[in-house]
Amino acid sequence: MKKAIKLKKINIDKIYKLPKKVAFCKTCVISNQRPKIDFDEKGICAACRYFEYKKTISFKKREEELKKILDKNRSKNSSYDCVVPSSGGKDSAYVAHELKTKYGMNPLTVTWSPLVYTEIGFKNLIGFNKAGFDVILGMMRGDTTRRLCRDATIEMGDPFQPFIYGQALFPMKIAAEYGIKLVFVGENAQAEYGGPKSSWNKSHISISEYEKFWFSNYAVKYWLNKGYSLQELQMIDTSNLKKFSNVKKYFYGYFRNWSNHSNYYYAKKYTNFQPNPERTEGTFTKYSSIDDKLDTFHHWFSLLKFGISRCTANASREVREGFRTRKEAVSLVKRYDSEFPKKYFKDFLEYTNLTKEEFFTIADSWRNKKLWKKTNNKWKLTTKII
Ligand SMILES: [Zn+2]
Structure with a gap:
């Protein structure tokens, strides 16, 4: 017989330090319930303010900065001179390809395997590899990953x-093992998604800083304390920080004017990238994060905790990039944001060994009761974006 699952009493507002009163950005469609987002006194989110600020940046000057760093580190023999964490997706493909062909670098690309590959995701990785890139594929033991x-x-x-964990930490480990000092990730997520002003002009981040900001109480150590062994988690263990002291994780989006849209066209042209024929559940896009069958559940849980999900993030970004009006974004959010990811629900239950009943019991324990109300046995969001 299966053991019953023990659930804690959860105070979401406390865990994520969420504001009591819900507010939506007046420019895009994000709400102040997204963790770590700042709103100013005019009701505009920091991500929108950052995009305004970006227009004043001289990317010509920033490119010169980049060239200096690359000139100092470019390999003079066959060895690799930088690591690009890469899924074969459009953004990392753009970074790796441009570093190689425009700036004459010799990147080693490092992929962290999705939990469950989609067909299109694996095809894109192969296509990217075919375009002329060495790939190291990291895959933690399956029984541990599932648990x-x-x-x-x-x-x-x-x-x-x-x-x-793996996406952020494994490429850093590979860089350290190979003695490579440069790692290039895409955008500076802290700045692009509404972090404090102090993050706006950051060109790189250290691994300890990264762990502190993004993982807070849930760094890998948390699981070691819960009984996972170091052997099981060694691919993502970073406790030997000394090893990483020479490795710098740079944001390519600091040096180059970052746009998901243009990255898509770039990767399609140069690295065999293909979008999905159908849109991803919970949103309207066909080309963002399409390689994992289970990541839609990450976004669906965010809907429970924060009342916003993937469509809100995608639509907000398109408003900031100037591809959409706020009105269009609002109607997309109303249409897609709350969609349940049924396509891979069976895969999810099988992967986690949870029953449907267990899944919804866990889900309800993570529902932010400030944002959800149950009537006639159906949960409904109490917040409405207008
Ligand atoms: Zn905004």
């Missing part, structure tokens, strides 16, 4: 945490 996915769903309300 961690299940435990993270229960303990953190985020099934996707095992992937997030």
